[in-house]
Amino acid sequence: MLVNLRAYHRPRTPAEAVALLREGRTALLGGGTELFGLDDDTVESVIDLAPLGLDFILAHGGEVRIGAMTTLKRLAEAPEVATLAGGILARAICQAAPATIRAAATVGGTLAGNKGGEEIPTVLLALGARVTLAAPEPIKMPFELFLSAKADHLAGALITEVTVPCTDQRAGFAFVSRTPADRAIVCAAAAGARVAVGGMGPHPVLGWSDAATQAISDHRASAEYRRWVAPALVRRALAEARGEVLA
Ligand SMILES: Cc1cc2nc3c(=O)[nH]c(=O)nc-3n(C[C@H](O)[C@H](O)[C@H](O)COP(=O)(O)OP(=O)(O)OC[C@H]3O[C@@H](n4cnc5c(N)ncnc54)[C@H](O)[C@@H]3O)c2cc1C
CATH class of the missing domain: 3.30.465.10 (Uridine Diphospho-n-acetylenolpyruvylglucosamine Reductase; domain 3)
Incomplete structure (x- = not known):
């Protein structure tokens, strides 16, 4: 909860929003689904981005x-x-x-x-x-x-x-998760020969070799599991991008 929230701003332009943000102890408000669940006593005002015309x-x-x-x-x-x-x-x-x-x-x-x-x-x-x-x-x-x-x-x-x-290249996406409805532990996306891998480290990276070096362990999977499963996901994403059907 933002226990010290006292002010709400509705800027008219991105420049106005940035000026408010730089005053400090503020947070930008998008949909609020993450922000309003944060346990953060440093935020004293929110800057609602809804009036900026960025819904397009x-x-x-x-x-x-x-x-x-x-x-x-x-x-x-x-x-x-x-x-x-x-x-x-x-x-x-x-x-x-x-x-x-x-x-x-x-x-x-x-x-x-x-x-x-x-x-x-x-x-x-x-x-x-x-x-x-x-x-x-x-x-x-x-x-x-x-x-x-x-x-x-x-x-x-x-x-x-x-x-x-807009690309006319074929693309593919593959992931592994704990249950079908759960979020991905590791995922791979391919557009033509360009491959990105996510879930291995702090952020998604391009290419498999960079992903392998940064594999982390957390409550959802070990680094070893991530390194084991990621190449299969990369192959699946690339196969889909090539129009192949994998068994
Ligand atoms: C109970 C719960 C369940 C959740 N489940 C899921 C889930 O299943 N899947 C999932 O993907 N996420 C989930 N989330 C996380 C969260 O809802 C998502 O990350 C969501 O996509 C955040 O988008 P938002 O617009 O609501 O962001 P906000 O909550 O408005 O903002 C999130 C952060 O981004 C900043 N921000 C917002 N807009 C901008 C901008 N334009 N520029 C720069 N900074 C900005 C904010 O200041 C804040 O720090 C969950 C959160 C909660 C509380």
Whole structure:
């Protein structure tokens, strides 16, 4: 709970939101599904991003632009996303979050927060997505750069949109989880020959060899299990991307 929450801001522009954020002891509010569950007594005000007009999905010029305040539900159900890379992004969203969370959680909050799971960032990484931040001037960066130093990039900045190239390359997504409805322990996504692996370490990475070196153990699986299962998931994702059917 945010026990010291005293103020609520509704900025009109990303620059105004960044200025408020830089005053300190503040937090950005997307869908609130993670934020309002945090046990954090340092947050004294929230900055609601709803008025910024960041709830959009625009397919134009060979790419799909996704506003940071787009809910996961809207994104998973959007026709532009259903046809994008064989629909692996929509599949990853539905695996990552149940319908109750999808209805409120936003793209920006999922990527900025620490509880959004590995499926969505892994697929975005494989698809060659880019992230746009307001800092307050717009900064657009490859997804791998964003993930490699997320906390640094988000210090005094907010995510405004994610851009995904429209590719006619086939794609694939594979995961392993404790139960079919549970979140992935390890997952792999492939777009053509580009492979991303998630669930091995602090964030998804491109390529299998980097993933293998960072394998962690936690309450869901040991590092040994992760290293054992990940190559099979990579093979499955690549096979799907090649249009092969695995037994
Ligand atoms: C009971 C419970 C169950 C959950 N179950 C799941 C689950 O099954 N699957 C799942 O994926 N997640 C789950 N979560 C985690 C959480 O709901 C997700 O990570 C969610 O996607 C966060 O999105 P949001 O828009 O609600 O973010 P918020 O809660 O609004 O924000 C999350 C963090 O991101 C920051 N933030 C928000 N928007 C931006 C932005 N545009 N730019 C920069 N920073 C921003 C906030 O300041 C905050 O630090 C669960 C959480 C709870 C409390």
